Every structure is written in C-alpha cells, then in structure tokens.
Amino acid sequence: MATMSESTADRDVPPFRYTAQMADEIERRWQDYWEEHGTFNAPNPVGPLSDPDHPRAGAPKLYVMDMFPYPSGSGLHVGHPLGYIGTDCYTRYQRMAGRNVLHPMGFDAFGLPAEQYAVQTGAHPRKTTEENVARYRAQLRRLGLAYDNRRSFATTDPEFYRWTQWIFLQVFNSWYDPAVRKARPIAELVAEYESGARRTPDGRPWAELDPVERRRVIDDHRLAYISDAPVNWCPGLGTVLANEEVTADGRSERGNFPVFKRNLKQWMMRITAYADRLLEDLDLLDWPEPIKLMQRNWIGRSTGAHIDFPTDAGPLRVFTTRPDTVFGATYMVVAPEHELVDRLVPAAWPAGTKPAWTGGHATPREAVDAYRKFAAAKTDVERQADAKEKTGVFVGAYATNPVNGARIPIFTADYVLAGYGTGAIMAVPGQDERDWEFAEVFDLPIIRTVQPPADFDGKAYVGDGPAINSGFLDGLGVEDAKKKIIQWLEENGHGQGAVTYRLRDWLFSRQRYWGEPFPIVYDETGLPVALPESMLPVELPDIADFSPKTFDPEDGDSTPETPLSRERQWVEVELDLGDGPKRYTRETNVMPQWAGSSWYELRYLDPANDQAMVDPANERYWMGPRDERDCGGVDLYVGGVEHAVLHLLYARFWHKVLYDLGHISSCEPFRRLFNQGYIQAYAYTDERGSYVPAEEVVERDGRYFYGDKPVRREYGKMGKSLKNVVTPDEMCAAYGADTFRVYEMSMGPLEVSRPWETRAVVGSYRFLQRVWRAIVDEQTGALRVVDEAADEQTRRLLHRTIDGVRTDMEAMRFNTAVAKLIELTNGLTRLSATPREVAEALVLMLSPFAPHLGEELWRRLGHPESLAYERFPSADPALLVAESVTYPVQVNGKVRARVEVPADAAEDAVRAAALAAVAEHTAGREPRKVIVVPGRMVSVVL
C-alpha cells in the first residue's frame, strides 16, 4: 500500500491530515522523548532507583505486570500484545489518576523453544536469544508501551540467574516443619538432631551416625532433593518432564512426543509439603474462579483414611475416602507396579479360585507376570479408551478385613494407579461404580452398606443414606459413620484418618543445555554439596555442542545424556568449600523453563541490587500486605489461561518458601489475576488441504475464494504455517501504533477472545483523524481551538463522558471507554471550532489509548511537558444531572409513547404526562396500575 500512486494520492490529501506517515513521525518522536526523559521510571523507596523528586514519590503505589513472553524466532503477531496494550492503557490511566505505577517488562529467554530454534538454525542459543530479545524490544517499543526500562531483564542474564540459583540454594538449604507449617533453615534441623530433640530414622543417637549417614538423613528433608523415582522420560526431546508438562494422552506438551515412565535420578522440589497452604491461600486471592478451581483440582486434596488389611506378606495399606463402607469391601486391588505383589503371589492357585480369576494361566506367577506385561504395553491413550472394560487378575492371595475378619481375594488391575494414594484399594462395589463394574466381570460379591432411596434403580449407590450391613455403624449417615469408623480404626490399630493429594513433587531437572546450571557439586561420596553464595552465578559454559542428545521418540529404554556432561573441563573442578581444595564434579542437569518465571515478579522491584534478590523495603512498598488479612503481591497480573496451573502454582510455591524464610513480606506473588482473551484468526485451506495466504482470500455470497478456487475456512490460532499471521509492524506501517492500540482495545472486553479483522482497523483510524481534525486545521495546521466556554449541550456531553470513561477505566472496560470517547468526538464535529475545555479533556482521556497522539496534541495545545503526570479529568457532578428526562411509557409491557418532563418533576406530574401521552392506547379505560420508576420509565397496566 505504500507504493500506491506516488503523486496523485498525496496531492489531494490535505497537508496536515493525520495519516499513517504523520502518525509514524509523531510516534517515533515521542518514543525518543519518553526514553530520553525516563518518563515512565517509577521511584523506589530505597536504593539506586529511588528518587524523592519524582512527581509520584510517596504516592499510593500500583504494581501491574504482564506475563512476560518467550522471545521466539518468529516475532510478535497482533495477538501477543493485546494484554500488554491493556495493562499499558490501565497504568497510564492510573498514573494520571495519581498512583505511583510500576509497570515493567522482561523476557523469559531460557527453555525449550529458544533452544530448539537455536538447534534448528545451528546458531548458539545465546546469540539467537539475544537477537530475538532485541527484536521483541523493538517491536514493543514501537507500540509506545510505557515501561520503566531500567527494570527490564532477560532470565538468561547472569545477573538475573545468579538470583535464580540463590533461590535454589534457599530451597535446598531448608526443610518443611509440619509442626509450624512452614519452611525452616536446614541448620535448625541439624540442631534438632544434634540435641536429640528429634529422633533419627533408625533410632541410633545422632553422634553414632557417620558423616555420610548424617548427610543422607538431612538430604531426605530438604525442599530440593534428589530422588530415584518414576519420572516422565521423553526420548524425542532427550529430557525428562514435569507431570504438568505431560498431556492426558501421555505425550509432551511441547513437540507432542511420547513420554515414558522410567526410574531416573532427578532433582525434585517438595511442593507437596505446601499443598494445604497452596490450597487454603487461594481464598485470599482475587483470581478468576475457574483458575482457582483448576488449581484446587490439580492439588486434588482428598480426606479419608488409611486402613491396613492383614495378609500373609504383611499389612496391605489402602487409602479410601469412604472408610464408612469398609464392611462392604469384598475384594482388594493393587496396582500392577505395587511392590507387595511379588511377595503375595503363591506357588499355586488356592482352593476356591474361580476360573475367571486366573486369566487362563496355570499359576498365579504366570498370570501376574502376563498381566503386568499386558498393562505396561498399553499406552495411556489405550488405557483411557479401555477405561470402561475392567481387566485384572487374581494374585492368588487373600487379605483379612479388619472390621469383620472376612477373607477377601486380592487382585491386581490397572484401574488402580500406582501413583495415587497407596497404590492399593479396598473394593466396595456397592458404593463405587468402578468396583461394581469389576465385580460384575469377575463374579465377585456385592454388599450394599448404604441404604439407597426407595426409587433408586442404579447399580453402585454413591449418595448419602443410613449405613446397613455394617455392624456398629448401622443407621448412621455417611458423615457420622466416617467419624465413627476412623475412631474405631485408630483405637484398634488398624488405620487412621488420612489426607492425600493428587499433586506430586515438582520434577526440577532437565537434560538440556539452555537453562540455569545448578549451584551444586558432588564430592567423593556422590552426595550433593551446595556451593556458597559467593560462587554465584555459576555461569553456563560456552560449549561447542549444545544440542541435547535425542533418541528415537519411541525408545523408552534409552537413557538421557546431558549436554553439559560432555564438557569435562567444566564438570571436573577443584574448589575450596571449607575443607581445603578438593576435587568435585558439577551437576550437569539444568533447571526447567519455569525457574526464572517462578520469581521474576520480585526482581523487577530491585533489578540492580547486587547485594540481595530484592531490598526488603522495596518489596514491602510494592508488594507488601495492606493489612493483616491481605496476602500482598502484585496488584494486577495479566496473562493467558494456559498458565493456570504450571507457572502460577510454581511461582506461588517459591514465593511461599521465600516468605517462610523471611526474605519477603508478601505470602502470595499475585494478589489479583486477570486472564485476557486471545486474538484469533481465520485460516483457509484449498481442496488439497494446504493453507493459502489468508490475506488474499475473498468472500463472495458467504463462500470463500482464493483466486477463483473455493477454499474452506477454519478458525483458530495465528501461525506461520497457517498463513494467517498479521504483525503489529504491518499495522503500525499502515495506520500507526496509536490506531492499532485503539483498535485492539475497542474490539471487545479484554477477557474475551475475538477474531482479528484487518479491514475493521480503519474505524479506529477514522476516529483518531476526527480527533485530530477537531483540534488541528488539516489545511493550515493551525489550532482549531477557541478559549470560549463550550455550549451547555457540549459541556454536559463532556462531563457525562468523563464520568463514564473514569468508571470504565477503573473496571478495565476499555472497549466501552473508547466508544464514549468516539461519541464525544462525534459530538464535536457539528461545531465550527472546538472549545479548549473540551479539547484538553478529550486529549487527556484519549492519551492512555493513543499516547503519542495525546502527547502531540497536548504539546500543540501549548503545554511544554509530557501529559503522563497530568491529572485525569474529573466530572462536575452538577453537569451530570439532566435538566429534563424523557420517559418511555409502556402499556402492558410495550412502549407506546415518550414524554419529556423536567428532571425535577414530581412523580404525580410524570404520571399525568404519561397517561395523557398514551390516552389513545388506554382508550378511556382506567389503568389497573401505573408504575413510575423515577428517572427511568412509566409502566401502565390495563
């Protein structure tokens, strides 16, 4: 469009019209001005970023944050900055409303996407990452976002990840004390053992343990620990993954590769210790209810009981949420992986074994081995698909029901999961649908222990009702029966009340290159040793071959190999860690993607501090609790729902550890969360199913064509491969950044997803042109503003607009705020000149949305300073009350007339006027009822 008719187009355009070219010139000029003047720098209470002379020093603060981006190689499309523009409009408004606003931006630059892009292009990840960050910065700058740029960082900066490593050390060097429900320094645990206040695991005195034994005991309590446990191994990515990174069908969220369960030594974070607090403190947060619910479900707290069922191989412990139904337990099930299985299996089938139970095998050993193989071979997808058909096999052994001595068979079946509870259940088919299904397949007895209602005609009954067939529980409701049986179990040593969680500990190591190195080395014992703070940061070495070793994606038996392990001269180090110089081996795993984003909200507060992660005074000012009931945290955090569990749960966990250890005053990182919607787009495929450029598709009679070929339309994401990407750069070139911003804000409410429509952007362009024209003469460039007062009608319109816009801005209803500004502007076009009082208020109110145009017009109106700290206009209440009111008059619910009466007219007068107006419709009949809603309407009922 830039090449369109070089001369003719320009000749007819008035010389001072607000065009894309003019917008571009204005925008660049003001972006330079803001940068040069540090206009959006926010003063800290203490430290190098403090500034007592700042116009907002000491003012009420507001900390607003966006979820920072991964700087991917393909740059931004128009969907990415939606939330950023939203927070920018909001913070610009709040700054004008008198708040000291902190609005920073950074880059989440470690992790798989950046690394994989680097691997593809063959360039070093640091180089590509730095280029991508630079490109993102330029794209965001062009949008006029008002960040405090002194506070910007990338998580890959050594000065930043030094503190990521420091936090890891805090976590490593602490343990969770359930007695006080918080993390404590590990030294206090050592002291408890030394003094004998705490018993050692095997009861020997602490002094008798050798140093290695002592270290093992302590390491078992750390919040960051090494475990050899089943993890999600993804050969296709060459790394292990956290549970949260694996999809329901057993594939990697990134790359969609198969994931296998394997036992591997890995770093874990003891997030489960915080399960209850992570759950309880959700109540303190101003978050969308669906997000809280997703976190609650993810944590998955269940209360019930552990019950021990005696067997020949020792007690079989189960977890149940329904201990009240224990009299109805007619069989037991253990997961195929359960460690007791091998000890239970006898040499031969016992007497009374039903044929259906053996799976056709001659011995229990054969049957169990075959079933295990069968279960292990199933992918998670198959497992889900088969969920309705219960499979399993009798292990050949029996357990004893502790409440009634009944001898009940033990099965192994894959409908019981090894990873949840104890990996074993008591099966109560009468009150559990899954157990009922299994009982039907294997011909097992069913005993109801809760009396279903008379009209119940289903199978398992899971509702409330009086206990039956349950001995001393008979007649009790479910809740009472639970209490009584738990008491009985505890008194008789058969079990106790218990709580379990779905949440697992956080798998924290990755076999990758592009992540934070661990500040950990190993000594000759093979046990981990923390490096002292003085050795931070442990810099990621520059190695020649940074690509991870990947494997055949289907080869679950492969073993990960870390890129850093190949760098021997980095791995082998001699250090003096207090016992004189010694040889050590470095940890060669790196931290996961989520490490940097789990605490970055804190670093914005004090980015230059090299003595501490954040100065407590700065943290207290920006994030501290407002009162005893407040958790503190960022005042507004905006981002997409896709981070509902992963990022938000990890960040909450780290924040709580830092809080427990006394480093910060807020116990939650994000007090208020707002989920913005997405900008989506149409994509088009031809008859072969390949994508055609969306830009060139035309609509004719509701059908879509690429050239003369019909194409099929689909709706979803924007993406290179879908050939439907529209970039902010294109929009800035064609209309200017201000137009683009106004368009994104007026498309709809920020929280709602909506389709991108390039041709609709022109509406916002025309709006800004009308504003410009109301103030500047397009032919001469002279001001069209006069100092005479506005007429009454214009004034009332202005103050109604101010009132409405303020309300909308507070509530982040930017689309309706823009609509009101358009109405005000449209109200000015009938005037021959614009009164200054209206022009200035309009410019100030528009400036959060179109900041460059705002600054430019404000300057032309004669103000030498930036408007960033001007007071946002306030409405005069006297001008908000209308002089006269038009009442619609309803007759039997239908509007039949309107009457205009003075605003202060008495109700009787309104009633009389209304009745007179609808005399024709009442046709002389006496209304049964007349309702006058003051200021609203009149309703006549015949």
Place this chain on the structure above:
RNA sequence: GCCCGGGUGGUGGAACGGCAGACACGGCCGCCUUAAAAGCGGCUGCCGCAAGGCGUGCGGGUUCGACUCCCGCCCCGGGCACCA
C-alpha cells in the same frame, strides 16, 4: 462422564431487572472528484408498500416489566478424566 465459561443484527460487540442492538466494521444512498481512492454526510435487526407485527439458542416460570433472576433442555468453547 464430571466441572467451568459462553450463545444478542451480515460481523466484532453495547445494555444498574426498566426504550434491546451504544460504538465500530460491512452494506446501500449521497457529497466532493474529469475519474477513482481517501475523506465527509445519511440510512441500515427481521417481515411488511404501510399501519403494524416479530425479535437476545429452545421450552417453562417469577415480575407491571426479563438479554439480565429461577427451573428444564439444546448447541459451542475450555479444563479434568478409572484420583479410590
């Protein structure tokens, strides 16, 4: 299957229980122009020449009055998914 969101003109969306469709796109008509584009002005929920009627996914209910509140369905999007 369970749990969340959400269904309003051709389109994106407005609307304290009180005039449904603000604002914008698109469309139609006009002005300007040799012409086109840009810009500007008018009209634009549906049916109907009109009077008028009908309209917020569907069916009920509460109310003088329901997009809004209640009950029962349908459809779309998302989350979880044998969690004992």
